[in-house]
Amino acid sequence: MSLIVAGRFTTFPAAEAVAEKLFSRGFVEEDVNLFFVNPRGQHARHTPHPVHNAVAPPHRVRNLTAGAVAGAVVGVALFGALLSASLPSIVIAAGVGAWIGARIGAGWQRPAEHEARVHHETRQSGVLLAVHVSAENQALAADVLRESGADDVERASGQWHAGHWADFDPTEAPHPYAEAGVQRA
Incomplete structure (x- = not known):
């Protein structure tokens, strides 16, 4: 070094x-x-082509599942209440509702989860x-x-x-130069 x-x-x-x-x-x-x-925030910390993990974090799976179930119930309730629909129509409404609910649920996160994912950089440009x-x-x-x-x-x-x-990392916090303990020539 x-x-x-x-x-x-x-x-x-x-x-x-x-x-x-x-x-x-x-x-x-x-x-x-x-x-x-x-x-x-402009340091290209991620690869240009995102690498997707095969296993999603537990909170994402939980949110996705809850969203899908809620979306299916809402889809069936709205479609069934508005129209006396046939069974295939209700199944399609449940599927569409589940898909929309899953998309919303997968994107939802608690503020603490969001805060943990945000990178806080201290180096000035x-x-x-x-x-x-x-x-x-x-x-x-x-x-x-x-x-x-x-x-x-x-x-x-x-x-x-x-x-x-060669190994400069712009996301790493700088260590201020302090004269105490530094040898003078």
């Missing part, structure tokens, strides 16, 4: 100007990476300037980022490969 210090900027020109300051302070080009972090650092020069990189007006200066451990932060 590599040690990384990063700061967020509003624009690429602002981040590029700070990269130039880092180069003048001894950092090399392959240790500095600029990239844009999309706004919250913007241009991230990431610097591959060592224990000796991490404080220098953080100082340059702060002095240049970087927002959310953070410290991370990650894979640095070919001049890029």
Whole structure:
């Protein structure tokens, strides 16, 4: 794992100007990476083609079943009450009612279930300037980022490969860079 210090900027020109300051302070080009972090919720966390599980969660099965039964009863009651229908008509009404009720039931969930499924991201969008650092020069990189007006200066451990932060995860909360306990060069 590599040690990384990063700061967020509003624009690429602002981040590029700070990269130039880092180069003048001894950092090399392959240790500095600029990239844009999309706004919250726009990180393509899911595959383009959804993979459906063979087994539905228990609450979905329960809601689907309850909706189907309620829909069938309502379908038969409405159709039977409005018309003195034949047996095939009532069976069709029950089937249509069950289908509609199942669709409604499958989509229904309690607020607590919905809240558990919502992903809460804390990382702000913007241009991230990431610097591959060592224990000796991490404080220098953080100082340059702060002095240049970087927002959310953070410290991370990650894979640095070919001049890029290879395993950056935009949905992971940033770990603020704190000077306490950090070695100064």
